[in-house]
Amino acid sequence: MHDEEFELEIKNVSKIEGHTHLDVKARNGKVSSCKLKISENKRFFTTAIKGAKYSMVPVTMSRICGTCSSAHVLCATEAVENAFGVKPSEQTFVLRNLLMYASQLRDHAMHLYFFCLPDLFNKDSVLDFNEQELGWVKDGFDLKAAGNLLATVIGGRPIHPHFPLIGGFSKIPEKAALENAKKQLIAVRPKILKIINLFYNDKSTFKRKTNYVALVNNDFNYLKGVIKTAKGTLINEENYGDHLQKVVLPYSTALGVEFESKEYMVGSLARMNLNKESLNKNTLRDAKKYLSEFPSDCIFRNNLAQAIEMLHDLDASLELLDYDFKKEAPVEVKVRAGTGVGVVEAPRGTLYYHIEFDSSGIVKNASICIPTQQNIIHLEKDVASYVEQMLAKKMSKTRIGHEVEKMIRAYDPCMSCATHFLRINWI
C-alpha cells in the first residue's frame, strides 16, 4: 500500500465572525493534525479594565464583540451587581430579558440567513442570489430589522447598547415604541416558521456522542438559572470555575476550554438538548414537529436549534412586551471589596465573567470565558473525524473543503470574542 497524503488549508474562513485559518493534514485516510488557527489580533481587554472603576466594566467589555455586545454588557453587569450585592428590580429583569431576546434574534438571523443559507443554495454569498432566492434574503433582513428595532427600543442601539446600567436602565421605553416593536415582531413570525422548515430539511449529518453544557431554567431565558450538563450534573453559577479548565493552543491567538478535562459543546444545540421543554408555549405548539429532532448528536442541528430559538425569542418577547413598564431609577450601588460572577447564555453559548474589586469599586482582576473557546477543541476533533469519513468515501478535495467550512459555520464560532484576553492560568 502506498502512502496517500492529504492536506487541506483554508485561509481566512469566510461567513463567520472574525478571522481564522484551518489546516488539516492526513495520511492514508487518518488525520494526523487538525488546527483551527485563529488569527484575530488580541486586544487585551481583561488587562485594560484592571484599575478601572466598576461602572466602566460593561461599556468597555461590550467592545469585545460587535455581534454579541448585549451578552457581554449584561454578563459584566451581573458580575458587578453580584460583587456588590445589588438587587435590581423585576422590571429591570424584564427589560434585560427583552434585550437578550432581541439580540439573539438578530444574531441568529445574521448567522442563518447570511452565513449558512448560501451553503444550502450552493452559492458563495447572498450577494450572488438570483431573483427567486432573494425572497429568503429579504426575510433575513426583515427579521434582523425586527430584532434590531426591539434592541434599539430597549437598549438605545443594537450594538454596544447604552441604556442598560448597573442596577437598572437609564431610560424606560415609551409605550408607543414598545407597541411598534411588537407590531414588527408579529409581522415577521411566519418568516421564522419558513426558515425552521428549511433547516429541518437540510440533511447534512455528522453525529457523535458528547457532553453539552448550558444555563437552564423553567422559561428558557438567557440570564438566570443553573448550569446543567448532559450527564445531569447541576452547578450553581458561582461555582463554574471548579469545572472548567483553559487549554493553551500554541498555534492560535485563542485558548480552548475543557469541562472536567474533556471537550464539550455549548450553544443553541446544547440549550435545545438540555431544556427544550421550557420553551415558550406558542413555540412548543408551532415547532412541535421540528422539536422532535432533539436531543440530537448532529452538529448541523445547531442551525435548526437556532431557528427554533428565534421563534422562542419572538414569542417570549411578545409576552414580556405586555409588561406595565413604569419610570424607575436604577438601584443605588454601594461598593465593597469582593468578587462577582456573571453567567449568561450568549447567542453562541454560556458566557462567564469573574471580576474582583477592591473596597473602592476598582477592578483588581477580571477573567472571562467565552463560548467559542469552549467549543474550539470539540470543533477541531469533529472536523478531523468528518474529514476521515469523507476521505473514506473518496470525496474530492474541493468538496471536502466545502463540507468542512459548512461544519465550522454550523458551530457559529466568534473569533472576535475568542481572542479578547490575556491571562491563561486563571482557574
Add this chain to the structure above:
Amino acid sequence: MMKIGFFSFTCCEGCTVMFIELLNKKFFEYASKVDIQNIRVLRSNETIGSLDIAFVEGAISTQSEVKKLKEIREKSQMVVALGSGAANGYPSNQRNSFDETRKKEIAPLVKKLHQLDEISPISKFVKVDDQINGCPVSEDELAVKMEGYLKKFS
C-alpha cells in the same frame, strides 16, 4: 456601479455589522448601484481589485496589517476610516497607555503574536480620505455618507 470593499483589522467588527444592519432597509436599493466586492462576513473573495471606496474598520496592530492596509490604499480611489478603531485607535489602543506593570504583563504575548509596540489608527500608515466616527458608527450617519459617495461615484 460603485465598487466598494470592507476590510477588518484589530476590532470587534461592529461597524461592518452596522453596515449590514443598514442593508436591512437599503439592500434592494443598493443592489443596482453598489457592487460589494470584498466583505468577508458575507463572501469569500479575498482578492482586492480596483475599488472606488475601501471601508476600513479596526486599529492596526501588526506589520502584516500594515502591509494589507497599504495594498488596499493602492487599489482604492478613496479610503474611509469606518468607526473609532480605524479613525483613532480606540478601544484596541487602550494598551498604549498601560502602566509599566501591565505593559510587562502583556509583553510576552505582544512579542509572540508579532504585535507592534503601539496600536495606531490607520492614518498613521496611509492617507485617509474620509472618516465616520463612533463605536460603532451610527446607521443613520452611514446612510447619509453612502448617499454622498453614490453621487460622487455614479
